[in-house]
Each structure stands twice: as C-alpha cells, then as structure tokens.
Amino acid sequence: MTQELGPLAREVAMSYYEDALPAHDRFHAKRVRDVSIRLANECDEPVDRDVLSAAAWLHDIGRPLERTNEIDDHDEWGAREAAALLEAEGVTSDRIEAVACCIRTHSIRSSSPEPETLEAKLLFDADKLDAVGARGLVRLACIVGERSGRTGERHAVIDDTSVFGTIASDQPDISLLRKWARERLDRLYTSPGRRLGESRWEFMEDFFAQFDAEIGVDGKR
Template sequence: MSPELDALARGLAVPYYDDALPAHDGCHARRVRDLSLRLAGEWDRSPDRGVLAAAAWLHDIGRPLERVGEIDDHGEWAAAEAAPLLASEGVTAERIDAVVHCLRSHSIRPSSPDPETPAAKLLFDADKLDAAGAVGLVRLACIVGERSGRAGEKYAAIDTGSVDGADAGVPDLTLLREWARERLDALYTPPGRRRGESRWAFMQDFFDRFEAETAAPDA
C-alpha cells in the first residue's frame, strides 16, 4: 500500500464532491476505494495499491458537472483534471498514467476503453459492485430520483408493473434489476464476480419480497 498517494488523492478529490448527489458522492468514492482494496487482497494479480486507491477517490469527481450538462464524459474529464493535480504534488509520470487509465476505463458506457491493468479492472469491478446488493439498491433508487428531477418528470415507478395505474408505460422496478445485472455481467476479476453473485442473490430475495408486499389482494 502507498498511504501517501491514497491520502493525497483523497485530499484532492473531496472538494469536488461538495455538489454531488448521494449516488455519486464522496461516500460512494470511499466505498469503492475500500472495496477495490479488499478485492485486490483476494486476487493473485497484485496492483499498485496506491494507484488503485487514488483512482477510486478520483473516479467520480466529474459527476456533479456531468449531471448539470457542463461536461459529457465524467471519466475523461476526471482523467484530464487529475493528471496535472497529481503532477503538481510530485507524483511520478508512470503512476499518473496508471491512474489516468483507471479513470478513463472505469465507466460501463460503450465509449469507454476497456480496463487493461489489474488496478483498472479492480476499480471497474468495485464501482459496479456498489450498484448491487443492499447498498446498490439504495444507490439505484437514488439514481432514479436524480434522473426524474433532471427530466422534470417521473423516470421510473416504484412498482412491479403488475397493477394497472397512472404509471403505465413508465419503467418499473424491473429497471433496477436490469441495471444491476448489466453491471454484474461486465465484471472482470474472479473476486469481483464472487462478490457479485452474493450481492445478486440478496437482490433476488429483495425483489421477491417487494413483489410479495405489493401484490394485489385476492379477489
């Protein structure tokens, strides 16, 4: 572990999250940092842990700007923003390049490059795992609310779609299941996939319970 790079990146990143909403705030960055390091400890391909921790702190610093439409790609923006910040603090060019690759490749969007290094794959997996399990359900629901606020209308309904109502035609809770499964299917590392299946099992139980609680009464 490289505590100096970890702490440095945290200090640089935290102010960028001041205007972040809950799904992509500093708490999310901390969880991704912690989980990525745990995954690293369970894999035989050892990354530069300082690079991994730094990238986790910095990966979503552009989210507040992307949310309001000031930038198009928070990963590319974070890479361009972080590189000179790290250089000004004396971080070596090699490690900066490694962090930049992690930032550019952490997103699931089709335009993002594939993660090629152990650190980049671990960051990708930890970020996607934070959209699964108990934490993931809360985050995905926050994203639905965030997108509803931005669009000015309901983005999805907290329902199963099994009952006719005013929200016909609006995506229902199935959307959260699809978002989570898409991310879990994209995981790169063996420890990431193991944790993913555990979190998916919890989500399946949750969806079953949700459907039972919202079922229409017997006629």
Template structure:
C-alpha cells in the first residue's frame, strides 16, 4: 500500500466502530471492486475507485447516533473534506464524493452515474450476498436489538410482513433475497447469483427450524391450558 492510500486507510479506521462494517468489510469491498474493474470492458480510474471503497462507510457513526442521517451523504462530505485537506484536487475529491453518496441500496437514493460509482455499489452489495451477507446482517441486527423473527397472532413465524416489523426474516425477505436485480455490472451480478444460492439454503433451513420450534411451543401452551 502506497503512502497516499495508507493515510486514507488510517483515517478510515479512525471512523469505524461497527463490527458489521469493519475494516475487513472494507477490504472485501475493495478486493471485489478491483476484481470487477479488471473484468469489465469500461476504463476505470483505480485511484478514484480505491479511495471511494476505503471511505464509503465513514459516515456510519453519525447515522448510528442519529438515524435521520444518511451515512452515504455524511460520509461523502467527510471524504471530500478529508481528501482536499490531504492534497487531493477538488475535482478528484468530488469524484470520490459522488461515488460514496450514491453507494447506498435503500430506495430513494440517487443511483451512481460513473463507472467507479457503479463498481463501488456492486462491490458493496456483493458483501451482503451469500453467507457473509447473512452473517453481517445478523451482527448488525443484533447490535441494534432487532430479533431473529417475530410471530403472528397464530403463534407461527411471520414472513417479515408484520406492521412495523424489523427482524432478520424481514431483512432477508425484503432486501437480501432481492439484491440480484440491483447490480450494475453483469460480472458482479453473476457472482451475486452464485452466492445467493447459499444464502437461500441457509434461510430455508432457518425458517424450517423456526417453524418447527413454534409448533412445539404451540403444543406446549395447549398442554398447559388443559
């Protein structure tokens, strides 16, 4: 790692407190991004892409402290100011800022306009697919006191569609299982399809075990009321 990126990496580490978005997540995103860049026909500015990957989650602390904030927007501005203060031109720092501002999956967010932004988006989303994505989601939801699942009036696990539900089942059903449709590059899309098969197997096994446990619970409660 050259000195320019060492400085960026050290700054990134000083901003990270979330175990689901730790430095290993950053490394995985960067490695995936470089791999994508090497396997698509478009010309990619690796310097811009690398800086954007390293800094894309530096706004997480602010969003955790105030959920009304968008970590992509906050992080984009933090990255811009840090880079310009570190000697980057306003033009290049602005390109990094644009990539970071557009990397979020949530609806209503402006999609990336540059190839570097699209690669960052795809690389970041790849880290939510597969078993790594399942594990990261469980870590994140546990840290935010969100349950594995909720049960409906019938005592059986919901499909994640109860009013106001926030649970792993909800997150998988409405986000993780639909990620394949959101990729910008065919190369990343194909990787995602392969990884999502493993995530689907885990989800189905989890639902089966949860359903079995809920059925046992119902029988237990019925016996208690006899």
C-alpha cells in the first residue's frame, strides 16, 4: 500500500454517506476529521494522525443503516466494516486495529466501551465538539428534526411549553439542546478538547440568552 491512510479512508468512506441525513453526513465526518487533527496538534504526546484521520472519515459509515434499522449498533458495525475495507486495500493489521478501536469507542451512548488510546480519545472529543458552538447548535437542531420524524419520538417543541399555561408537558423544549451539549462537554477526555469545548460553550450561553430575550412581550395574552 502506497497511499496515505487518511486519504485512503476518505476515498472508501464516501459512498457510505450518500444516504446520510445532515447530522451524520460526509460534512460531519470532515468536520470531525479537521477538529481531531486540530486537537492532535495541541497535544504534548505523540499522535498517529494517519490513524486518527482515517477513523474520523470512517466513524459514522454505519449511521444510515442504523437509522433504517438495518443494523443495531453503528459503532461496532462500522468498526468491522472499516476493518474489512482497509484490509482489502492492503493496510497492515496493526493499523486496521488502531482505526477500528477508535470507531468502536467514539459514541457517547452508555453501551459503548471507553476509548483507551489517545487517538480514540481525540476522535471521541472531536465528534462531541461537533454538537457544541454555532455549527453544533445547527447540527443538534438537525438531530431533533431527525428524531421527530420517527414514530413515537417527541422532540419537536422549540419554545418553553409552559407558555400555554399547561401544568406539565412530556415534550422537551429548547433547553434540550443545552442539555445535550453540556452532556457531551462533560464527557471530553483531552485537555485541548476541553479548552475548545468551553470556548464554544460561551457562545452557546450567549445564544440561549438571546433566544430568551427575543420575544420581549407577555406571550400569554
């Protein structure tokens, strides 16, 4: 194999994102790749950037199939599929396992194993940071829209549901976006990731303050 691992992974990954929705499409993969390399450049420890870049391009290749219930776990499936793709291209087994380890542990869900390598932690952080900040807010709104389109999901309310005088509502409001972003920031593993996360969180706090201030009248009349 003569082609660099990162560009090779990008090449073999692209077709998997053709049916992806915006929150987990090839643009998301590119943002995660770019941020993960940015974080790696701020690390004092050595980072295998080729492995990290490859894992970023491949980390969500299973998302479209998970969305349509063709697979149960895009992390585990994606790790296996990525391994098969890279093996077919002549990538060595140690490099394949390093990439698969990153993919297998990138999710925030409770069933996912903890990332152990620095590359896996950087991928995890970069993926979570794509749900924080200006682009992160847009992406979270896309995720809300995706979930609202599923049977039984109720994630479409934007305003505070108490404005209509209801006693309580089982529908989440805009504070759901703040909660999701904060949950991801609190799980970050690396110092560069936490620094970038807090700077993006400051923007989000300003955004939510502006959101609350925009109405400016008593909406109950």
